[in-house]
Amino acid sequence: MADQLEAILEQIEKYNKIIIHRHQRPDPDAIGSQVGLAEIIKASFPYKQVYIVGKDIPGLDWIGQMDDIEGPMFDDALVIVTDTANAPRIDDRRFDNGDELIKIDHHPNDEPYGDLMWVEPEASSCSEMIYSFYQHFAKKLKLPKKAASALYAGIIGDTGRFLYPATTPRTMLVAGALMAAGADAAAISQRENEISEPVARLSAYVYENLTISENGVAYIVLDNDTLAKFGIAESGTSAVVSLPGRIQDVLVWAIFVEQEDGHFRIRLRSKGPVINEVAKHHDGGGHPLASGAKAADHDEIKQVVEELDTLVRKYQK
Numbered sequence: 001m002a003d004q005l006e007a008i009l010e011q012i013e014k015y016n017k018i019i020i021h022r023h024q025r026p027d028p029d030a031i032g033s034q035v036g037l038a039e040i041i042k043a044s045f046p047y048k049q050v051y052i053v054g055k056d057i058p059g060l061d062w063i064g065q066m067d068d069i070e071g072p073m074f075d076d077a078l079v080i081v082t083d084t085a086n087a088p089r090i091d092d093r094r095f096d097n098g099d100e101l102i103k104i105d106h107h108p109n110d111e112p113y114g115d116l117m118w119v120e121p122e123a124s125s126c127s128e129m130i131y132s133f134y135q136h137f138a139k140k141l142k143l144p145k146k147a148a149s150a151l152y153a154g155i156i157g158d159t160g161r162f163l164y165p166a167t168t169p170r171t172m173l174v175a176g177a178l179m180a181a182g183a184d185a186a187a188i189s190q191r192e193n194e195i196s197e198p199v200a201r202l203s204a205y206v207y208e209n210l211t212i213s214e215n216g217v218a219y220i221v222l223d224n225d226t227l228a229k230f231g232i233a234e235s236g237t238s239a240v241v242s243l244p245g246r247i248q249d250v251l252v253w254a255i256f257v258e259q260e261d262g263h264f265r266i267r268l269r270s271k272g273p274v275i276n277e278v279a280k281h282h283d284g285g286g287h288p289l290a291s292g293a294k295a296a297d298h299d300e301i302k303q304v305v306e307e308l309d310t311l312v313r314k315y316q317k
Contacts, residue, residue, distance in 0.1 A: 004118040005136050011100055011116065012041060015078035017049045019069070019098060023084040024091045025235060026057055028192060032154020033082040033104070033126035035064030039147035040134050049073075054091035057235070062191060063153050064146075074098045083126035083154075085285065086111035104129060108276070110285055121287070124166040127154025131174045145182030152183035153192065160242060161189055165289060199239045202230045206240050206255075215312040216251035218244040219305055221298075223258040234259065241267045251315070252308050256301050264295040266304060273315040278307050 012018065020038050022030040038052045051067040071094060079098035084090050085107035095101065103114035106123040123129045131151050134141050155175055159167045162175075179185050195203070205226070212218045222237060237257050244253035252275060255267040266282065268275045274288040282304055284293025295301045 001118070001120070002136070004116070005133055007116055008102060008104070008118060008133065009137055009140070011078055011102060012045070015076075015099070016047075017051075017073065017077035019051045019053060019074060019077050019079050021053055021079065021081045021084070021090050021092055021095045023089045024055075025238075026054065026060065026083075026091065027238065028060060028063060028157025029125045029127050029154035030083040031057070031060050031063045032150045032152075032157065033130050036127055036130045036147045036151035036154065037080065037082060037104075037133075038064075039144050039150065040130070040141055043142040043144040043147070044140065053094075059236075063150050071097070078102070080104060081114070082130070083107075085109075087113040104133075107286060110280075122168075124164075124168060124171040125155050125158035127151040127158070128171055128174050130154075131178065135177075143181050148178040148181035148183040149188060152178040152185065153188050156189060156192060161192070166287070195239050196236075198231045199236060202227075202232055202237070203240050203243055205230070206243050210244055210247075212244075212247070212250060213305075213309050213312075215309050215316065216249050217305065217308045217312055218247065218250045218253040219256065219301075219308075220244075221256040221258075221264070221301060224260075227258075234265070238267075241269065245269055245271060251312050254304060254308060256295060256304075263297070264301060266293040266295055268293060268308075273311050275308070275311065278304065278311060281307065 020034050022034040034052050038050050041050050051069050054066050056066050074094055074097035077098040078100050079095050080102045081090055082104045085105055101114040103117040105119050106126050106129055108121050109119040120129055134143050206220055210218050210220050234257055241255050244250050252270045252273055256264040258264055268279055268291045270289040276286050276288050276291040279285050279291035279293040282293035286292050295304055
């Protein structure tokens, strides 16, 4: 790892223009790692031009707001992509227009891309990795309060406020260090815990209509009509993904969300059985216990549920 970190810092020191991307439909870790890295570079090298790009997400703009830059800015620029497993998911398709491309990610490296890669699937989050980068070069780099806050938001986002198994002793040490650097843990946790009234009503709908198999597989289909009824866009459904996992007998769960073109985005979660292989069968992938996939129609939804049920049945033997 040390060699990779040295190589990344060397590139950061070399380029005067640095543009940082993350994945589409970002979560707190995507934006937290993106903003955190940008703020570290800005504080450490104030003469450099540093930009963060991608679609603005109103519900997450408290972590950081994106920059609007023209295409020529990518000329002679270093491009860094955080928290994105594969190139098709990178937000802002100009990521390949720079001079050099670096991938920093904590998902399994099933689809390598870039001129330089630093991938640590054992890390709780990409935000934890960005802190490790800072810590490795603490004599050269600065960690401003804005960076600490963004990275803390990313860590608690990907660990479910330290609920998920990805949380390690290292994660807790990093969280403490970020608090010491100025991150307001209580305020950030409260911000991520808050939901709107429409999401609260959708949450009740999810619990009321959730299907749970005898083996502990839970699932629900949220079609466009249902989302319209609650006045919620597809992006707003992320707030209900964790809900089935609070049920005692549920081991694995899937949230199927209809897209504008009629196919379904699948969010898969697990308390133990490894689910990313199922995700790979359906145009997806991800972590062993948290993955995403796609279903073309209700027939494929049924197929996914059956595969999950078989998986859990084998896991319980």
